[in-house]
Amino acid sequence: MTTSIACDVLVVGGGNAAMAAALSARDHGASVIVVERAPRFYRGGNSRHTRDFRIMHTRTTEHMLDVYPPEEFLDDLRRVAGGEMDEELARLVVERSEGLPMWLSQQGVRWQEPLSGTLHLARTNLFMLGGGRAMMNAYYRTAEKKGIQIWYEAMVEDIEVTAGVFGGAQIRRGGEVCLVRASAVVFAAGGYEANIDWLRQHWGDAADNFVIRGTRYNQGNVIDLLLAAGATPIGHPRAFHAVAVDGRAPKFDGGIVTRLDSVPFGIVINLDCERFYDEGEDFWPKRYAIWGGLIARQQEQVAYSIIDSKVIDKFMPSVFPPMMAHSIADLAMQLGLDADRVQATVDAYNAAVQPGNFRPDALDDCHTVGIDPPKSHWAQRIDTPPFYAYPLRAGITFTYRGVRIQRDARVQLVGGDAMGNVFAAGEMVAGNVLRRGYLAGFGLTMGAVFGRIAGEGAARVAR
Amino acid sequence: MSHDELMEEGKRQMRVCNACRYCEGFCAVWRAIEWRRDVQDGDLAYFANLCHDCKECVFACPFAPPHEFGVNPPRLFASLRQASYRKYAWPGPFARALKGRSGYAWAAIGSVVLLCLISLVANGSLFGVRGAAFYAVLPESVLEVVFGMLAVWLICGWLVGAWRFWSDIRAVNSSTVQVRDILRAARYAMSLRYLGGSEDEPLSRSRKWFHHCVVYGFLLDFASTCLAAYDSHILHEEAPYPVGSPVVLLGIIGGAGLLVGCAGLLFVKVGMNRDTVDEGAYQSGRAFLWTMLLVAASGLLLLLLRSTTVMAEVLVIHLSFVAALFFTAPYSKFGHFVYRCLALVRYAEEERKHHSPGH
Numbered sequence: 166m167t168t169s170i171a172c173d174v175l176v177v178g179g180g181n182a183a184m185a186a187a188l189s190a191r192d193h194g195a196s197v198i199v200v201e202r203a204p205r206f207y208r209g210g211n212s213r214h215t216r217d218f219r220i221m222h223t224r225t226t227e228h229m230l231d232v233y234p235p236e237e238f239l240d241d242l243r244r245v246a247g248g249e250m251d252e253e254l255a256r257l258v259v260e261r262s263e264g265l266p267m268w269l270s271q272q273g274v275r276w277q278e279p280l281s282g283t284l285h286l287a288r289t290n291l292f293m294l295g296g297g298r299a300m301m302n303a304y305y306r307t308a309e310k311k312g313i314q315i316w317y318e319a320m321v322e323d324i325e326v327t328a329g330v331f332g333g334a335q336i337r338r339g340g341e342v343c344l345v346r347a348s349a350v351v352f353a354a355g356g357y358e359a360n361i362d363w364l365r366q367h368w369g370d371a372a373d374n375f376v377i378r379g380t381r382y383n384q385g386n387v388i389d390l391l392l393a394a395g396a397t398p399i400g401h402p403r404a405f406h407a408v409a410v411d412g413r414a415p416k417f418d419g420g421i422v423t424r425l426d427s428v429p430f431g432i433v434i435n436l437d438c439e440r441f442y443d444e445g446e447d448f449w450p451k452r453y454a455i456w457g458g459l460i461a462r463q464q465e466q467v468a469y470s471i472i473d474s475k476v477i478d479k480f481m482p483s484v485f486p487p488m489m490a491h492s493i494a495d496l497a498m499q500l501g502l503d504a505d506r507v508q509a510t511v512d513a514y515n516a517a518v519q520p521g522n523f524r525p526d527a528l529d530d531c532h533t534v535g536i537d538p539p540k541s542h543w544a545q546r547i548d549t550p551p552f553y554a555y556p557l558r559a560g561i562t563f564t565y566r567g568v569r570i571q572r573d574a575r576v577q578l579v580g581g582d583a584m585g586n587v588f589a590a591g592e593m594v595a596g597n598v599l600r601r602g603y604l605a606g607f608g609l610t611m612g613a614v615f616g617r618i619a620g621e622g623a624a625r626v627a628r
Numbered sequence: 629m630s631h632d633e634l635m636e637e638g639k640r641q642m643r644v645c646n647a648c649r650y651c652e653g654f655c656a657v658w659r660a661i662e663w664r665r666d667v668q669d670g671d672l673a674y675f676a677n678l679c680h681d682c683k684e685c686v687f688a689c690p691f692a693p694p695h696e697f698g699v700n701p702p703r704l705f706a707s708l709r710q711a712s713y714r715k716y717a718w719p720g721p722f723a724r725a726l727k728g729r730s731g732y733a734w735a736a737i738g739s740v741v742l743l744c745l746i747s748l749v750a751n752g753s754l755f756g757v758r759g760a761a762f763y764a765v766l767p768e769s770v771l772e773v774v775f776g777m778l779a780v781w782l783i784c785g786w787l788v789g790a791w792r793f794w795s796d797i798r799a800v801n802s803s804t805v806q807v808r809d810i811l812r813a814a815r816y817a818m819s820l821r822y823l824g825g826s827e828d829e830p831l832s833r834s835r836k837w838f839h840h841c842v843v844y845g846f847l848l849d850f851a852s853t854c855l856a857a858y859d860s861h862i863l864h865e866e867a868p869y870p871v872g873s874p875v876v877l878l879g880i881i882g883g884a885g886l887l888v889g890c891a892g893l894l895f896v897k898v899g900m901n902r903d904t905v906d907e908g909a910y911q912s913g914r915a916f917l918w919t920m921l922l923v924a925a926s927g928l929l930l931l932l933l934r935s936t937t938v939m940a941e942v943l944v945i946h947l948s949f950v951a952a953l954f955f956t957a958p959y960s961k962f963g964h965f966v967y968r969c970l971a972l973v974r975y976a977e978e979e980r981k982h983h984s985p986g987h
Contacts, residue, residue, distance in 0.1 A: 273827075302827075415697075484697075
């Protein structure tokens with residue numbers, strides 16, 4: 166026999182957007198059940214790997230320096246999205262971001278003092294004290310205090326939607342299946358980047374070589390259920406955001422510590438021992454955002470960053486020590502590459518390097534002449550042993566595929582109508598605002614803004 | 629885990645931490661880690677003793693067990709602190725024998741036997757003198773010699789340990805410590821700035837206050853003892869002193885502080901998440917708290933019973949507990965303040981350097 170449970174608002178997912186929705190719904194008088202697929206330790210999805218919110222503010226506050234006006238915020242978004250942005254929704258998120266620090270503080274989230282920190286983003290971004298897992302702990306602590314039921318290791322297997330109206334969800338919890346009837350539902354269950362089978366449909370066998378930087382629980386089955394129930398899809402199924410990570414990273418949940426920023430300080434070669442892209446093209450974050458995709462298109466989705474001892478301390482240390490050798494040939498052998506060909510690539514690059522004034526913090530004049538691809542900045546000869554190398558892979562941060570929502574976070578049906586009592590937020594609706602690109606801290610901001618809107622809307626429907 | 633394995637494990641975890649740095653807002657340890665790219669054994673001892681075991685980091689860490697990176701700084705640092713007490717304490721060979729509960733128990737039993745013998749020799753019979761003054765049970769001069777030797781023993785032990793530790797945590801780029809560094813470190817230590825506690829563990833936030841009770845309780849008792857020595861030798865007023873006297877009042881307040889603080893800390897330990905503690909450190913911390921608790925409780929009991937017929941027995945027991953506390957001090961948790969204060973001085977020096985213009 167299947168047990169049946171009723172509540173006002175069912176929240177599917179357990180990250181930043183889901184908890185923002187749950188708390189917001191609870192504060193608007195609804196009884197709430199949160200269904201989190203992960204066990205307690207891994208609760209919070211990709212939010213547990215996050216660190217900061219991007220926040221609009223028109224005056225210096227307790228937490229943030231200077232000002233970050235809405236127009237500047239929107240310009241930053243337009244720049245990274247390359248035009249593929251929904252102006253109306255973006256403006257909504259930007260405007261609502263201003264209220265987040267106060268609201269999140271009320272949920273128990275604590276902030277880092279603006280002047281400390283390794284990232285110089287104190288004007289535009291607000292950093293959680295202790296990062297994403299600390300934030301999720303605060304969210305869950307407050308949720309439990311407010312009487313929100315949390316189900317861990319619980320998964321939505323099916324949903325009942327009749328003529329665009331949600332009736333209930335079939336949930337597997339431990340060995341049991343139960344039916345939860347709710348007056349409204351918020352889906353905030355992340356993307357599908359951990360579903361290797363899905364990735365394989367779009368990327369073929371390359372999918373097996375990708376590293377998933379976040380949770381293994383973002384399987385996308387909820388997106389599937391919603392699409393089957395008539396929701397409008399959004400975002401290209403092949404699109405993801407990926408960065409260069411250490412090739413030795415674990416398959417899942419390597420988080421921040423596996424990213425590598427050695428790329429601009431040397432050369433990057435592929436399995437053919439050839440360079441394939443301008444390593445000195447641009448600064449972080451643009452550089453950060455494109456190298457994942459570049460490596461994903463190389464043979465076996467692998468590349469190697471080669472640097473010398475002049476620059477070893479110019480970037481954040483990686484969690485894995487670099488490979489080290491006193492000659493390029495030795496280094497190539499350690500990498501399992503053809504020593505002569507690597508030597509030839511390094512020699513050709515060294516010969517093309519022009520004299521210049523090396524400045525890691527600026528687009529300097531150190532560049533190459535006469536090779537293809539060129540290296541536009543930070544080009545120095547690789548000539549000072551010991552030499553170092555890091556293997557690189559494509560680390561997927563998030564996917565863009567999801568469901569279309571309207572301004573009030575209601576899911577839109579293929580016909581264009583909104584589903585009356587079905588809301589969505591978080592990574593599974595990120596493609597509504599930006600269909601490509603990435604701006605540091607914007608994911609959390611979007612999640613919390615739409616989470617709050619969805620939670621409040623769901624509570625109103627339930628009343 | 630062997631010493632070398634522990635050091636390797638420490639360096640591995642620090643590599644994860646240094647590549648992440650999400651904890652940098654929590655406490656001094658994380659900034660000290662960021663100021664070093666390559667971590668040496670001495671750096672690990674420094675981090676470990678700079679850590680006040682508040683545990684905010686491990687509950688915030690996405691890479692804590694069961695994650696395969698297995699990052700668990702509170703447990704790691706507790707193990708490293710245990711290792712540093714063993715490594716730096718002097719004389720070294722006693723370290724293994726005298727640590728923990730059994731070391732203290734044997735020291736206490738030994739002290740009881742010793743003091744009984746002294747009483748026997750001095751009076752011709754065990755506890756023969758009923759209702760008399762303390763020094764009729766145990767002659768003042770003998771007590772002074774015994775406790776004077778114990779004081780020299782523990783101070784030498786701590787000083788040698790301090791010197792060894794300080795030499796080990798000096799980094800290549802360490803500069804000379806200035807007076808203001810020491811003052812700043814003293815402020816950090818006296819206010820327990822870095823013993824914040826975590827909301828993710830029951831009662832964790834109360835540890836700071838219980839610890840204050842222990843420290844300031846102990847200092848009041850120490851002041852009471854010094855004052856008693858002054859009364860006895862300079863003013864030639866013999867103990868016991870009246871209840872309203874400063875000596876006894878300081879003793880009572882200090883003793884109460886110790887009782888409340890030690891009992892509170894022991895109670896908090898019960899609710900601790902055992903996944904975040906080092907079992908050896910947990911037990912040695914508990915042993916030390918019990919030691920202090922016994923000293924304080926027997927001292928207050930002595931005050932209560934000092935004009936009854938069991939005074940002599942209670943006096944011998946109390947002094948034995950004190951003697952055992954002193955004898956095991958270079959090896960027990962008692963010495964932690966020596967290492968922690970030195971680590972705070974090193975940190976204050978580094979903080980000044982990194983916050984000064986040009987950095």
